[in-house]
Amino acid sequence: MIDSKTQSAISQAFGSVAWSEFRGQARAVVAAGELAAVFEFARDTCGFDLLVDVTCVDYLNYRDAEDRFGLVYLLANTQTNERLTLRTFVNEPDPVVPSAVSFWPGANWMEREVWDMFGIRFEGHPDLRRILMPEEYTAHPLRKDYPMQGRGERHNFPVLHRSEA
Amino acid sequence: MALEVPENVVVSRLDALASWCRKNSLWPMPFATACCGIELMATGASRHDMARFGAEVMRFSPRQCDVMIVAGRVVMKMLPVLQRIWQQMHEPKWCISMGACASTGGVFDTYSVVQGIDRFIPVDMYVPGCPPRPEQLLQSIIDLQDKIQAEGTVGGREFLTAERQQPKRALVELPVVSLPRGVSRLPQGVRVE
Numbered sequence: 484m485i486d487s488k489t490q491s492a493i494s495q496a497f498g499s500v501a502w503s504e505f506r507g508q509a510r511a512v513v514a515a516g517e518l519a520a521v522f523e524f525a526r527d528t529c530g531f532d533l534l535v536d537v538t539c540v541d542y543l544n545y546r547d548a549e550d551r552f553g554l555v556y557l558l559a560n561t562q563t564n565e566r567l568t569l570r571t572f573v574n575e576p577d578p579v580v581p582s583a584v585s586f587w588p589g590a591n592w593m594e595r596e597v598w599d600m601f602g603i604r605f606e607g608h609p610d611l612r613r614i615l616m617p618e619e620y621t622a623h624p625l626r627k628d629y630p631m632q633g634r635g636e637r638h639n640f641p642v643l644h645r646s647e648a
Numbered sequence: 649m650a651l652e653v654p655e656n657v658v659v660s661r662l663d664a665l666a667s668w669c670r671k672n673s674l675w676p677m678p679f680a681t682a683c684c685g686i687e688l689m690a691t692g693a694s695r696h697d698m699a700r701f702g703a704e705v706m707r708f709s710p711r712q713c714d715v716m717i718v719a720g721r722v723v724m725k726m727l728p729v730l731q732r733i734w735q736q737m738h739e740p741k742w743c744i745s746m747g748a749c750a751s752t753g754g755v756f757d758t759y760s761v762v763q764g765i766d767r768f769i770p771v772d773m774y775v776p777g778c779p780p781r782p783e784q785l786l787q788s789i790i791d792l793q794d795k796i797q798a799e800g801t802v803g804g805r806e807f808l809t810a811e812r813q814q815p816k817r818a819l820v821e822l823p824v825v826s827l828p829r830g831v832s833r834l835p836q837g838v839r840v841e
Binding site for chain 1: 770807
């Protein structure tokens, strides 16, 4: 799904990129520090004009996993129908990656969702607020160390009785 | 001294008359958040026809409603809205918890879904089902009418009985977080980790 010329161009520009393939889909693992430069190269030189999705995987207690969080960026070139999966890994205590909003404005809400659910901070995001959970929520619920039934948040509401309402 | 009563005059208690009037014109507030809402729409539409029981006037303003039908799951972000709408409704008012999710949380035993609205607002009727058939919802309206006729008063004293003030079973069994001594309830928005 990706042209070999595009793949070799990325490899020449960034020597540290590690390639792998899964069912015909090319995946490139990028260091978090190089991510912004790879974004710019992918968009301006390789023509990946659409950011399809930004999401995250928590590899806590996953077998053979070395890093805690794996970011996934799905890119598409709408002219040539090429697709590229970019991956990068970050760790606690301060998981932070550069924001992609300045390259693809559509990254805005997707990065807010990753921040809300996983607590990954996106450096340079113009408006990094929670998007799904209430503003006063304190946890990042899709982290694997967060209990599925919560920490009592869904119970802490005032109880209305017949006589007072 | 004999009082002459014409034949077309019926003597009754005012409470019974008021309850009879109320029960036959229940105006629902549709709080439909999920697939139960589709069944609620079907109940109001021509085939099942909630108008047969005087409950066809769906009002989207809580100021004009008598009965709130909570149809679907309620997430913790939505619960303050639900409570606000319940408080905006005028007395006399009733609440029907429609379906498994509104009554117990259903299959959604997760951090974000409230495990039954009766933990936080009063509920008069529970409708089981996932989602319930329109016939079940109609039966709950009929049962609610019987309840209104049986215990309704003009002064609303039925809401003040000791039995109505008891917390629901779900509330008693709630895995409540430990609150500081002397604090019975947390203000809205405050979380205890």
